[in-house]
Amino acid sequence: MTPAAFHRAILRGAALLVPESQRPDWLAEWRSELWHIRRDPHGRNIAAFCMGAFRDAFWLRRNGPNIGQHGILCLNEPSTPEGIESFPDPGEPLLSSPAWCLSWLAALGVLCATVALLLPAARIVLRSSLYSRNLVMLSPADAGDPSIQNGFMDPYPTVSREQFESLKARDGEQFEALAFYAPGGVQRDTELKLLIPARVYLRLIEDETSLAALPASTKGFVVGRLRDGTLRDSRFDFVRLPDRSLGLLSAILAVFLFACIVVAIVNSRSPGGHLRRSGARRTLFLAAKSLLVLPIVAFGTLALATLGGSVSPLFFHIALCGSLLAAHWTLADQRKRCPVCLRLLANPVRIGGASRILLEWHGTELMCLRGHGLLYVPEWPAIWSGRQSWMALGPSWGGLFARGGPAKTIAARQ
Amino acid sequence: MATDVKLSHTAAMILKAIDAGHVYGFGVMEVTGLPSGTVYPAMRRLERDGLIRSRWEKQSIADAEQRPPRKYYTLTASGRATLEAAEKRYPLLANLIPAIVGENA
Numbered sequence: 001m002t003p004a005a006f007h008r009a010i011l012r013g014a015a016l017l018v019p020e021s022q023r024p025d026w027l028a029e030w031r032s033e034l035w036h037i038r039r040d041p042h043g044r045n046i047a048a049f050c051m052g053a054f055r056d057a058f059w060l061r062r063n064g065p066n067i068g069q070h071g072i073l074c075l076n077e078p079s080t081p082e083g084i085e086s087f088p089d090p091g092e093p094l095l096s097s098p099a100w101c102l103s104w105l106a107a108l109g110v111l112c113a114t115v116a117l118l119l120p121a122a123r124i125v126l127r128s129s130l131y132s133r134n135l136v137m138l139s140p141a142d143a144g145d146p147s148i149q150n151g152f153m154d155p156y157p158t159v160s161r162e163q164f165e166s167l168k169a170r171d172g173e174q175f176e177a178l179a180f181y182a183p184g185g186v187q188r189d190t191e192l193k194l195l196i197p198a199r200v201y202l203r204l205i206e207d208e209t210s211l212a213a214l215p216a217s218t219k220g221f222v223v224g225r226l227r228d229g230t231l232r233d234s235r236f237d238f239v240r241l242p243d244r245s246l247g248l249l250s251a252i253l254a255v256f257l258f259a260c261i262v263v264a265i266v267n268s269r270s271p272g273g274h275l276r277r278s279g280a281r282r283t284l285f286l287a288a289k290s291l292l293v294l295p296i297v298a299f300g301t302l303a304l305a306t307l308g309g310s311v312s313p314l315f316f317h318i319a320l321c322g323s324l325l326a327a328h329w330t331l332a333d334q335r336k337r338c339p340v341c342l343r344l345l346a347n348p349v350r351i352g353g354a355s356r357i358l359l360e361w362h363g364t365e366l367m368c369l370r371g372h373g374l375l376y377v378p379e380w381p382a383i384w385s386g387r388q389s390w391m392a393l394g395p396s397w398g399g400l401f402a403r404g405g406p407a408k409t410i411a412a413r414q
Numbered sequence: 415m416a417t418d419v420k421l422s423h424t425a426a427m428i429l430k431a432i433d434a435g436h437v438y439g440f441g442v443m444e445v446t447g448l449p450s451g452t453v454y455p456a457m458r459r460l461e462r463d464g465l466i467r468s469r470w471e472k473q474s475i476a477d478a479e480q481r482p483p484r485k486y487y488t489l490t491a492s493g494r495a496t497l498e499a500a501e502k503r504y505p506l507l508a509n510l511i512p513a514i515v516g517e518n519a
Contacts, residue, residue: 028482028483029485031482032482032483032484033438033440033450033484036481036484042444048450049443049449050450051450052449052451052454053450053451053454054451055452055454056450056451059455059458063462
């Protein structure tokens with residue numbers, strides 16, 4: 001990357017912090033200044049100059065121009081009527097904007113994946129998952145069943161070193177890889193432990209020299225990966241080892257779906273009226289959120305379960321807890337969003353008190369800062385107000401809003 | 415309102431630099447010696463408070479000189495009044511920022 005491209009990349013990175021309505025102007029100014037500073041004869045530190053853009057961008061993020069027409073300071077930011085903005089207004093919660101929420105989830109997913117890939121045990125699980133397709137255990141045709149399938153009996157070594165070498169010479173082309181495991185290792189090989197559910201100690205003979213050093217009659221296990229999924233014209237039989245290529249993902253997916261169902265059933269007893277008014281965008285947003293949460297759960301679970309250096313026996317317990325939490329957050333977050341613009345509702349106001357107006361409605365009112373409507377969440381579900389209800393605000397409220405929708409002014413700027 | 419605004423020394427220096435004819439961010443940085451991370455946010459704040467205003471240079475002028483257009487900053491009436499008050503508060507301000515002559519602002 002050239003220095004010029006590097007400096008432009010810094011500015012583009014900083015521009016992501018600037019509210020979208022101000023971004024083009026902001027970027028144009030900084031690029032123009034960069035153009036001039038690069039031609040400065042005094043040879044300034046251009047990278048330091050560009051890093052200052054972050055402070056400027058942070059300032060704009062915190063102090064964006066919330067000034068509406070006639071000097072009225074509005075809760076919402078006046079900008080072009082092009083629908084949802086990509087970034088939250090200053091003062092709104094960080095995950096308020098749907099695009100911002102999805103971006104954060106994606107970033108968190110990448111972070112979890114990076115952490116998981118940095119852990120050796122997690123890497124082994126992922127690699128074993130990737131390469132376990134067409135994996136077989138071989139034994140001479142006359143040696144009988146190595147009994148690894150039923151899981152009740154320990155397998156016994158059936159292939160001598162001599163037989164292994166003849167197998168490699170005769171049938172080697174039918175395999176992508178062949179490995180000889182000799183009994184007597186100090187501890188079980190981690191990868192093999194994942195592949196063979198048995199209680200034996202084995203060590204992988206990794207190179208030809210080590211193999212040649214073994215007595216010809218030494219018996220061990222031979223594991224191979226078939227090229228075509230089958231072994232033709234051989235003196236060896238094979239038993240397929242479990243295919244785990246999709247095992248991890250499908251297990252996590254199943255657990256997550258289970259968690260979603262459980263949370264949805266539990267939530268169905270609580271107020272959730274406006275959830276039923278789901279449009280296509282709302283459904284798509286929920287689907288995108290769920291899809292982005294899934295890798296967070298998968299890689300987060302894997303990282304937690306392999307922190308100790310090997311796969312924890314609590315792997316699926318952790319996966320279940322993580323999935324329940326993720327599913328709960330996904331659905332709870334959806335319920336707190338405006339059905340029109342999908343931004344988080346804000347400004348909760350408690351109305352009434354159970355001790356004072358027992359028979360009247362009492363609960364919490366939340367407002368969409370874009371003025372699309374109000375959400376009423378009852379404190380105590382009753383037969384006349386059992387569910388939370390959404391009240392859409394029509395165009396007649398437009399006069400109070402800076403952008404064609406209702407808004408609430410909070411102060412007049414002097 | 416403007417004369418009631420109490421500027422920090424840094425903000426006063428920036429205001430003085432703009433008044434002296436250093437009308438874009440890089441120029442203000444050069445004359446004050448302040449880093450970009452201080453100058454630009456301070457200018458945003460001054461603009462928000464109505465002490466300075468910004469305008470983009472005409473594209474035709476920039477094209478003629480084969481460079482990107484610059485954003486120029488000028489003092490408003492409030493800014494000028496505030497600067498006068500700041501100069502009373504910081505008497506050495508005028509000596510710190512030399513005025514330039516013939517700047518195309």
